[in-house]
Amino acid sequence: MLKSALTVLAVAGAGLLGDGAPTDPVATVNGKVIERQAFDHWMTIAATSTGNAGATVPDRADDYRRCIATKRKALSPAQRRRISDPTLRARCRRDYAQLRNQVMQLLISFEWIDGEATLRGLIVTDAEVTRSFEKQKRQSFPKDSDFQTFLKTSGQTVADIKGRVRLDLLSNKIREQVTATRVPVTDQVVEQYYDQHRSRFVEPEERSLRIVVTKRRAAAERARAELERGVSWESVARRYSTDFASKDNGGKLAPLAEGAADPVFDQAIFRARRGRLVGPVRLGSEYYVFTVTKVKRERQRPLAEVKKTIRQLIQSEAEQAALDAFVQDFSTRWRALTECAAGYRTSDCRNGPAPAPVVWDDTRR
Incomplete structure (x- = not known):
């Protein structure tokens, strides 16, 4: 410093x-x-x-x-x-x-x-x-x-x-x-804050994926064809994918929240049905083949879960004011x-x- x-x-x-x-x-x-x-x-x-x-x-x-x-x-x-x-x-x-x-x-x-x-x-x-x-x-x-x-x-x-x-x-x-x-933050004040800012306490939908990323459409189509024939994701991802974060992990990606990915890819992911192959989807100069393996629905966090956080927010806002x-x-x-x-x-x-x-x-x- x-x-x-x-x-x-x-x-x-x-x-x-x-x-x-x-x-x-x-x-x-x-x-x-x-x-x-x-x-x-x-x-x-x-x-x-x-x-x-x-x-x-x-x-x-x-x-x-x-x-x-x-x-x-x-x-x-x-x-x-x-x-x-x-x-x-x-x-x-x-x-x-x-x-x-x-x-x-x-x-x-x-x-x-x-x-x-x-x-x-x-x-x-x-x-x-x-x-x-x-x-x-x-x-x-x-x-x-x-x-x-x-x-x-x-x-x-x-x-x-x-x-x-x-x-x-x-x-x-x-x-x-x-x-x-220190302003007094009563339960009533916390409840009012929660009611007025409910959207701040929403966990967005998340989806887990397996993907194959390629530079050429033909390679993406071959990867999809092999997956449809029952070839394992581990084998297909290792052979075709250029995504180093997932190719050696069976194509698995960490869960993605809605709105976190590129808009084109985000739309494809959150319109897809769980377990169904999608693609090739073109994104820039790359092609994606993927399947949604798990869906965690959007969740409104209950008041009891966020009470402590709200008290801290109210106090912080009062200090800033x-x-x-x-x-x-x-x-x-x-x-x-x-x-x-x-x-x-x-x-x-x-x-x-x-x-x-x-x-x-x-x-x-």
């Missing part, structure tokens, strides 16, 4: 840098400043994690000249002659916008999570962070040398990573608190407290573009 999480952009947050003088803020969240230094730090990491050539951050200050040079160096000789600087500049401008939006989203969302946890009285101790960090480190990097290599190549520090771990833990605690309320309501409120409240500098405005900023509908998404961390 740690290795995969840290090799993409979903890492760390504001205030996780080492020493250095403050620079112009790129945003403020409820009065807390996100410094330009933090933004620059994670832009470099973002460029590295997304495979940006040479880990070069597209820089507007020099009109993307370094970015253009890096991109041109990566081109083949023919491409260098064909692709102009304005085209490469447009690509650099696009790359910068994508990286900027990702980094701003992360830096802002971490401030939101930290602020929300404070409001809710939730804390994560240093001991919790260390335990989680060490556990994930052992899972992702069995050798310490691999971890040290990762730090060097990613541009991150242990403090950066522990900051990310802390915010993961805080986010989990917020989720747990939001979804902690609580989480959805929280997310909308959370995003609205914290966006109203977020002000971004010109050139750094995203949909998470109150002075930025209108936001799209949101869900609680752990990948933002």
Whole structure:
């Protein structure tokens, strides 16, 4: 988990840098400043994690000249002659916008999570962070040398990573608190749910088959003729079938539920009479000869059999509804407290573009 999480952009947050003088803020969240230094730090990491050539951050200050040079160096000789600087500049401008939006989203969302946890009285101790960090480190990097290599190549520090771990833990605690309320699920509620969703508790009809699959119609017709003469399925399937899943098993297939197979084959199977040879049926470039050996009829599962499942479903739906309501409120409240500098405005900023509908998404961390 740690290795995969840290090799993409979903890492760390504001205030996780080492020493250095403050620079112009790129945003403020409820009065807390996100410094330009933090933004620059994670832009470099973002460029590295997304495979940006040479880990070069597209820089507007020099009109993307370094970015253009890096991109041109990566081109083949023919491409260098064909692709102009304005085209490469447009690509650099696009790359910068994508990286900027990702980094701003992360830096802002971490401030939101930290602020929300404070409001809710939730804390994560240093001991919790260390335990989680060490556990994930052992899972992702069995050798310490691999971890040290990762730090060097990613541009991150242990403090950066522990900051990310802390915010993961805080986010989990917020989720747990939001979804902690248990709604009473009485027998009457369960029965009502069952009556309103009976189709969800239907087991579809299943049919067991023996089949022979061939590439040529003539081979399928010979296989059928031998079966009609009483030659065993074991012998015929082994001789003619190209289906490796069944040819050495007398042509037997695992039971198929209605609607699970290709529509043409599904229709042939569920129209067939049990015990009668069918085919050849053409399906794409193959021909099927089959017989239905067993039919398990569609069954409505009784209430007593699914009561436990229904209770879990109701509780899960209630938790999801609580989480959805929280997310909308959370995003609205914290966006109203977020002000971004010109050139750094995203949909998470109150002075930025209108936001799209949101869900609680752990990948933002």
